[in-house]
Amino acid sequence: MALMLMGSFLLVACRSTTSISVQTDSTIEAKIERLSTYAWVPDASTRQGKERINNIPELDKLLKSAVEAQLNARGYEKVGFDKADMRLVYHVALLDKSVDEQVGMYHSRTTEWSYDNALAHNVHLEFEKGSFLLDVLNPENDGVMWRGLVSTVVEPDKSLTKRRQKVYASLAKMMKTFPFKK
Numbered sequence: 001m002a003l004m005l006m007g008s009f010l011l012v013a014c015r016s017t018t019s020i021s022v023q024t025d026s027t028i029e030a031k032i033e034r035l036s037t038y039a040w041v042p043d044a045s046t047r048q049g050k051e052r053i054n055n056i057p058e059l060d061k062l063l064k065s066a067v068e069a070q071l072n073a074r075g076y077e078k079v080g081f082d083k084a085d086m087r088l089v090y091h092v093a094l095l096d097k098s099v100d101e102q103v104g105m106y107h108s109r110t111t112e113w114s115y116d117n118a119l120a121h122n123v124h125l126e127f128e129k130g131s132f133l134l135d136v137l138n139p140e141n142d143g144v145m146w147r148g149l150v151s152t153v154v155e156p157d158k159s160l161t162k163r164r165q166k167v168y169a170s171l172a173k174m175m176k177t178f179p180f181k182k
Contacts, residue, residue, distance in 0.1 A: 031179075032086070032136070032145055032146060032178070032179050033179040033180060033181055033182045034181075034182055035076070035085035035086055035181070036075070036076060036077060036085055036181055037076065037077050037078070037079040037083060037084045037085045037086070038071055038076050038077070038078060038079070038084050038085065038086040038087070038088055038136075039078065039079055039080060039081040039083070039084035039086075039087055039088070040064060040081075040087070040088050040089070041081070041087050041088065041089045041137070042081065044089040045060065045089055045090045045091065045092070046091045046092070047059070047091075047092045047093075047094075048091070048092070048093045048094075049092075049093040049094035049095045059092070062164060062167055063090060063092065063132065063167065063171075064090075066167050066168045066171040066172075067088065067090070067134060067171055067175070069168070070171060070172055070175040070178065071175075071178075074175075074178060074179070074180045074181055075180055075181030076181055084139060085139070086136050086137065086138075086139070086145065087136075087137040087138075087139050087142075088134065088135070088136060088137070089134075089135050089137065090132060090133060090134050090135070091132075091133040091135075092130070092131070092132055092133075093130070093131045094128060094129075094130050094154060095128070095129050095130075095131075128153065128154040128156070129151055129152070129153060129154065130151065130152060130153075130154040131149065131150070131151040132149070132150050132151075132170070132171065132174070133147065133148070133149045134147065134148045134149075134174070135147050136178075146178060148174040148175065148177070148178070149174070150170045150171065150173065150174040152166070152170050
């Protein structure tokens with residue numbers, strides 16, 4: 001299953017190194033908005049990809065707190081594992097990516113984008129792409145009730161504060177389609 005999840009991380013890679021790519025799947029067996037509590041599945045979350053992902057201090061705490069902030073804002077309450085209406089598990093991947101692009105576009109006088117071979121040149125970009133997949137599981141059968149995936153360029157040179165802000169903003173964008181509790 002982990003290989004299948006990693007495959008889904010690779011499929012959502014985008015060609016821009018600055019954007020945040022978000023996908024969600026809300027083919028829901030039960031109406032989530034009628035549920036009220038959640039808990040994390042103990043020791044079920046995974047980290048894959050570059051080895052240094054396992055050495056990022058407090059990564060687990062940061063990711064869980066960002067998701068919990070979104071769930072709490074939607075009216076859901078964190079409870080003990082056996083009492084939860086929803087069970088949460090996440091998967092994180094950190095991969096090296098590269099993109100070859102040909103640039104040389106310009107805006108012509110006819111208000112259309114044009115291409116000039118004389119201006120064209122190839123650009124090779126290398127970067128790290130991080131992906132976060134959240135599964136919301138039905139505690140009765142462990143079936144997925146909701147799935148969200150966010151992928152973005154990782155910027156390790158940014159300050160810890162900026163990186164935390166990006167995690168919170170990325171996960172907030174992912175959770176936009178998650179229903180509010182009724």
